[in-house]
Amino acid sequence: xxxxxxxGGGLVQPxxxxxxxxxxxxxxxxxxxxxxxxxxxxxxxxxxxxxxxGGSTYYADSVKGxxxxxxDNSKNTLxxxxxxxxxxxxxxxxxxxxxxxxxxxxYWGQGTLVTVSS
Amino acid sequence: xxxxxxxxxVSVAPGQTARITCGGNNIGSKxxxxxxxxxxxxxxxxxxxxxxRPSGIPERFSGSNSGNTxxxxxxxxxxxxxxxxxxxxxxxxxDHPGGVFGGxxxxxxx
Numbered sequence: 001x002x003x004x005x006x007x008g009g010g011l012v013q014p015x016x017x018x019x020x021x022x023x024x025x026x027x028x029x030x031x032x033x034x035x036x037x038x039x040x041x042x043x044x045x046x047x048x049x050x051x052x053x054g055g056s057t058y059y060a061d062s063v064k065g066x067x068x069x070x071x072d073n074s075k076n077t078l079x080x081x082x083x084x085x086x087x088x089x090x091x092x093x094x095x096x097x098x099x100x101x102x103x104x105x106x107y108w109g110q111g112t113l114v115t116v117s118s
Numbered sequence: 119x120x121x122x123x124x125x126x127x128v129s130v131a132p133g134q135t136a137r138i139t140c141g142g143n144n145i146g147s148k149x150x151x152x153x154x155x156x157x158x159x160x161x162x163x164x165x166x167x168x169x170x171r172p173s174g175i176p177e178r179f180s181g182s183n184s185g186n187t188x189x190x191x192x193x194x195x196x197x198x199x200x201x202x203x204x205x206x207x208x209x210x211x212x213d214h215p216g217g218v219f220g221g222x223x224x225x226x227x228x
Contacts, residue, residue, distance in 0.1 A: 044204065047218065050215075106172065
């Protein structure tokens with residue numbers, strides 16, 4: 001059974017940093033495309049970043065230069081390093097597997113809340 | 119960047135058919151995916167590649183895509199279908215590809 005479990009969210013001050021983790025089971029992270037998607041309170045879904053199986057990474061303009069997506073193959077875990085956090089980064093962050101054929105998000109974690117506030 | 123436009127809300131009576139649209143420039147040339155999100159829960163994929171259903175999704179959920187509009191159709195609507203629905207495409211047209219979501223549509227079952 002495919003399962004994704006995020007962790008690492010919390011309250012952080014503006015300008016601070018946080019690292020989110022997404023532990024996967026039932027499939028191999030390094031063999032799949034993986035993404036982070038976020039949802040600000042009461043708002044819609046916003047794509048954040050993707051890492052391809054080959055290692056290429058891409059980011060939304062809103063986070064480029066501040067966020068870094070990575071993975072640890074030995075732990076079968078996806079990460080999102082978030083630096084220079086702003087109030088507008090406050091959101092529930094979901095990790096999701098990207099189906100490499102359709103580029104749909106076929107499995108999602110339960111999400112972890114990041115609050116950026118002083 | 120590519121923009122997807124959805125109506126903020128759609129209302130339908132139980133047993134009727136709900137249609138949720140997703141507009142985009144020549145969206146018919148792209149693969150469109152649809153997600154259902156209930157309050158406090160993660161999104162769930164209900165239609166992919168315009169009209170295919172993942173395992174476990176009822177046949178009442180169907181999709182179409184042509185021209186500048188993709189449509190999610192929910193037949194014989196039930197109270198449990200009340201949720202937010204999002205369309206999504208993958209924008210590979212630039213040198214920095216990525217996912218694009220519509221703004222979401224709140225489906226209310228009257």
